[in-house]
Amino acid sequence: MGKFKLITKGLVKENPTFVLLLGMCPTLATTTSAMNGMGMGLATMFVLVLSNMVISATAPYIPDKVRIPSYIVIIAAFVTILQFIMQAYTPAMYETLGLFIPLIVVNCIVLGRAEAFANKNSVIDSACDGIGIGLGFTMSLTILGLVREILGSGSAFGFKFIEGDGIIAFVLAPGAFLALAYLIVIFRKITKIE
Amino acid sequence: MAIQSSLKNMVLSLGVICLVSSGLLAGVYALTKAPIEAAAEAKTNNAIRQVLPEFDGAPELKTIEADGRTISYYAASKGGEVIGYAVTASASGFSGPVSLMVGITADGIVYNTSVLSQSETPGLGAKCTEPAFADQFKNLNPAATKLAVKKDGGDIDAITASTITSRAYVAAVNNALAIYETIVSGGVPDISAGTEAPAEDPAAQTAEENK
Numbered sequence: 001m002g003k004f005k006l007i008t009k010g011l012v013k014e015n016p017t018f019v020l021l022l023g024m025c026p027t028l029a030t031t032t033s034a035m036n037g038m039g040m041g042l043a044t045m046f047v048l049v050l051s052n053m054v055i056s057a058t059a060p061y062i063p064d065k066v067r068i069p070s071y072i073v074i075i076a077a078f079v080t081i082l083q084f085i086m087q088a089y090t091p092a093m094y095e096t097l098g099l100f101i102p103l104i105v106v107n108c109i110v111l112g113r114a115e116a117f118a119n120k121n122s123v124i125d126s127a128c129d130g131i132g133i134g135l136g137f138t139m140s141l142t143i144l145g146l147v148r149e150i151l152g153s154g155s156a157f158g159f160k161f162i163e164g165d166g167i168i169a170f171v172l173a174p175g176a177f178l179a180l181a182y183l184i185v186i187f188r189k190i191t192k193i194e
Numbered sequence: 195m196a197i198q199s200s201l202k203n204m205v206l207s208l209g210v211i212c213l214v215s216s217g218l219l220a221g222v223y224a225l226t227k228a229p230i231e232a233a234a235e236a237k238t239n240n241a242i243r244q245v246l247p248e249f250d251g252a253p254e255l256k257t258i259e260a261d262g263r264t265i266s267y268y269a270a271s272k273g274g275e276v277i278g279y280a281v282t283a284s285a286s287g288f289s290g291p292v293s294l295m296v297g298i299t300a301d302g303i304v305y306n307t308s309v310l311s312q313s314e315t316p317g318l319g320a321k322c323t324e325p326a327f328a329d330q331f332k333n334l335n336p337a338a339t340k341l342a343v344k345k346d347g348g349d350i351d352a353i354t355a356s357t358i359t360s361r362a363y364v365a366a367v368n369n370a371l372a373i374y375e376t377i378v379s380g381g382v383p384d385i386s387a388g389t390e391a392p393a394e395d396p397a398a399q400t401a402e403e404n405k
C-alpha cells in the first residue's frame with residue numbers, strides 16, 4: 001500500500017470514530033467544544049504516531065507472550081511525556097481535558113493499531129498509519145465538538161455568534177450521544193460505507 | 195518474527211523496555227519541571243492580581259495556624275504597607291467544590307473574587323464565572339451587605355436555576371472573610387459559619403434546573 005493511501009485510509013475508510021467506533025469514551029466526554037475535541041485528537045495522535053513507530057521498531061525483539069505488557073509500557077511512557085509537556089506549555093488545555101489525558105493509555109485505538117498494524121509493518125508505514133488514524137480521530141472529534149458547540153453554546157472555536165445560551169443539552173452527555181449518532185449516519189451516507 | 199518466549203527473553207525484553215522508558219521519563223520530567231512550576235505560579239499570581247488593587251512586586255505567601263489547621267494566604271503590599279490579602283476558599287457546589295480566590299483589602303472590603311476551579315453544570319451553575327453574577331462581589335463591604343442569596347434573606351442575586359451554586363459561592367466568600375478575620379486578629383476563625391450551604395435536598399435543585 002502506498003504511503004498516501006495509508007494516511008487517507010484512516011481519514012475515511014477506517015475512520016476510528018465514525019466507522020470503527022473505537023475510543024468512544026474520550027470522544028463523548030471531551031467534545032464539549034471544537035477546541036477541546038481538537039486538543040484531545042492531537043494529543044492522541046502524538047501518542048499514536050510515536051508508539052506506533054517504537055513498537056514497529058522493537059517488535060522483532062519482544063517475545064509474543066509479553067507483547068501486550070510491553071506495548072502498554074511504551075504507550076504509557078509516551079502518554080506521561082505528553083502530560084508533562086501539556087502541563088508545562090498548555091496548562092489551560094491540560095486542565096480542561098483533565099483525566100482523559102492519562103486515559104489515552106487505555107484508548108483502544110492506540111493499542112489496537114499496535115496490535116493490528118505496527119507490529120507487522122515497517123517503521124515508516126507505521127508512522128503513516130499513526131498519522132492517518134490520528135488525523136481521522138482529530139477530524140471526527142473536531143467536527144463533533146464543533147456541532148455540539150454551535151448547538152449548545154452558540155459559538156464556534158470560542159467565537160460567539162449568538163447571544164445568550166444555546167440548547168444546553170448538547171453540551172451535556174445526552175447531546176454527545178445524539179450528535180455522534182447523527183454524524184455517523186451522515187458520514188456513512190456520504191462515504192457509502194455500509 | 196518475534197524471538198522465542200523463553201523466561202530469559204521475556205524478563206530481559208520487559209526489563210529493558212521498562213528501564214529505557216523510565217530513563218526517558220526522568221529526562222522529560224527534569225526538562226519540564228521548571229516550566230510546570232512557572233505555569234502554576236503564573237496562574238496563582240494572575241488570580242491574585244485580578245482580585246487585589248495594584249501592589250508592588252510579588253505577593254508574599256504566608257501561613258497562619260488556627261483551629262489546628264494551617265491556612266495559607268497571600269499578603270500584598272505597596273510602599274511597604276500591606277494593602278490587602280488574597281485568600282483561597284471553597285465550598286461545596288452542585289457537582290463538586292467551587293474554589294475561589296478572594297481579595298480583601300486592609301480595611302475589610304472584598305475587592306474582587308476570581309474562580310480558581312469549579313465543575314458546575316455548563317449553562318447553569320457554570321455561569322458563576324460570568325460578570326453578571328461575580329461582579330456582585332466587587333468592592334463589597336461585608337458590614338453593609340448581608341452575604342446570602344436573596345432566597346435566604348440576603349442581598350446577593352442568585353443565578354437563575356442555580357441556587358446551590360450561588361449559595362456555594364457566597365459561602366466561599368464568607369469562608370474567606372472568616373479567614374481574613376483570623377489573619378487580622380490572629381485568633382481562631384469561625385469557619386463553621388459558612389462552610390456548608392444551608393441543607394436542602396439536592397433533588398430540589400434538580401427539579402428547579404429542569405423548570
